[in-house]
Amino acid sequence: MSGTPAETPTRREYVTGGVALIGGGLLAGCTSIGSETNSGGTSEKSTTGTTADDGSYSVTMAPAGKVEFDGVPENVFSIFPQYADMAVALGHGDAINSIYVPEMSGKTMNTYYDRLDGVSFDWNGLSDPLKNGLSKELLYQLDSDVHLVDPAYVSTQNNWSQSDIEDIRNNIGPMFGNFYSGTHDRPPEGYRDGYQYYELWEMFGKVADVFREQERYRELKKVHDDVLATIENKLPPKSERPTAVRVTYSDGKFYTYHLNEPGYWLADTRPLGATDAFAEQEWGSLWGTVDFETMLEADPDVILHLWGISPGYYLDEIQTQIENHAAGQKLSAIRNDRFYAAGMRYQGPIMNLFQLEMTAKQLYPEQFGEWPGYVTGKPYPEIPKGERLFDRQRLSDVITGNF
Structure with missing residues (x-):
């Protein structure tokens, strides 16, 4: 995109992290979602986000809270493959700039994608964010529009403080992820009030809102619902x-x-x-x-x-x-x-x-x-x-x- 500095928005202006921190009363209670067949997201109700008159929009997920976006993220940080897989599913796999052990994660993902026409994930050259421990310097270097990572998880990593997390949010881009839904383990102290647990496809629906791909998400969830129905009928x-x-x-x-x-x-x-x-x-x-x-x-x-x-x-x-x-x-x-x-x-x-x-x-x-x-x-x-x-x-x- 061309233009003078005054005309061209910086990445910080493009995607902002208006995060309402937990403990402030925005998110109350710890909800456990039961069946995978009853997951929420955007398929059974309107988008989890809201859109302002100026075209900006927000998406809400614990523990990040309400996160505001001025446009669809084009440069996306991830650690674990579930978020990269979500991006690929939504047609935004090229936006991913990092993944845990790229050769292992990327080859595993492509093991499945090889059976899908026109679907692949190019993992070559991606950064491994955990190779030498999660590094603030790497996050500044990657300069991502959004970080698909749980700030509660980040707070448990070596040499990370709450002020470091805030600095990343304010100077680079928001964190938007939920790690402890994977196991329903207790999140770290400081994140326990208001932490919610989501099912995989519910969380996927929220990531779809970040990429503004609600229609694609609904179609994908229909495929998943059909698979679950087939399994239930044949068990x-x-x-x-x-x-x-x-x-x-x-x-x-x-x-x-x-x-x-x-x-x-x-x-x-x-x-x-x-x-x-x-x-x-x-x-x-x-x-x-x-x-x-x-x-x-x-x-x-x-x-x-x-x-x-x-x-x-x-x-x-x-x-x-x-x-x-x-x-x-x-x-x-x-x-x-x-x-x-x-x-x-x-x-x-x-x-x-x-x-x-x-x-x-x-x-x-x-x-x-x-x-x-x-x-x-x-x-x-x-x-x-x-x-x-x-x-x-x-x-x-x-x-x-x-x-």
């Missing part, structure tokens, strides 16, 4: 469902995760309602750590290995290590070929659709068709059209704007 009775656990294996230990608890980290397992092999375990958080003997004692029918399609965690390498252990080779999931590659917990809407389909097939092959397995480094496997939980072309058309 076997609870008494016929397998026992399962989601894990990450490392150095002789299984980091184990519950399947059916609240939080968007479980948006791909909770709707499928498998019997959690460790449901009675109280870990004090969403995950715990067990050894081979404890895993063998529980002996779940299905083991879903988190990150199993991501570089550094590929399933074949992990499975070989487990099979070489005296107790590991006795696990029913290993003996019966029901040790599967699962997706990422940091999932956005596109990832969530594929991971719901993947997990449905892994848990319930008789109802949803056999999972063909994942080949290391390759795209998401080709699924016969009659066994897909959603139409790839329909999804592609919405993402690329051809709807």
Whole structure:
């Protein structure tokens, strides 16, 4: 855009962070959203934002509160892949300037996108905001219109104070994200009053408001609603469902995760309602750590290995290590070929659709068709059209704007 300095708005004028801080009475109560099928966002009601006569608009989400924008963000900071995936889904993937471990996150996202015509994410050259700890200098360098990150999460990082967060908001751009909805963990002190928990697709609706892509969001949510309806209609009775656990294996230990608890980290397992092999375990958080003997004692029918399609965690390498252990080779999931590659917990809407389909097939092959397995480094496997939980072309058309 050309013009004199007086005519051309700076980025600070372009996107401003009029944030009403928590504790000021704007946000009251801590709401827990129940079912993924009842998520809010912009599909069942008008936009969560408001528009002023001058074309500026605001979007509200805890803990940031009410954030004001003068235009659609064009340069966007993110840490975790769910926000990058949201941007891609809304047609704004090119706006993302940073992501956690770009090669791992980017390759994982493209593992799914390779099955969608015209959809991809260029992660090459993106900054890794956590490579050397979250840096204020990096945020100034990137000069982003908006930071899709939870200020409560930022406050827990080394060398960050509340005044630092305010400086970023005032001098660069607002923070707009919600981290603790992933696990429903308690946010840090100073952010507990007014903190709200959102489901994945509700939070996605709010990000859609930031990008002013409400119509695209509504169409995407229809795809998601259809997937949930298909799953609900085909699920076997609870008494016929397998026992399962989601894990990450490392150095002789299984980091184990519950399947059916609240939080968007479980948006791909909770709707499928498998019997959690460790449901009675109280870990004090969403995950715990067990050894081979404890895993063998529980002996779940299905083991879903988190990150199993991501570089550094590929399933074949992990499975070989487990099979070489005296107790590991006795696990029913290993003996019966029901040790599967699962997706990422940091999932956005596109990832969530594929991971719901993947997990449905892994848990319930008789109802949803056999999972063909994942080949290391390759795209998401080709699924016969009659066994897909959603139409790839329909999804592609919405993402690329051809709807």
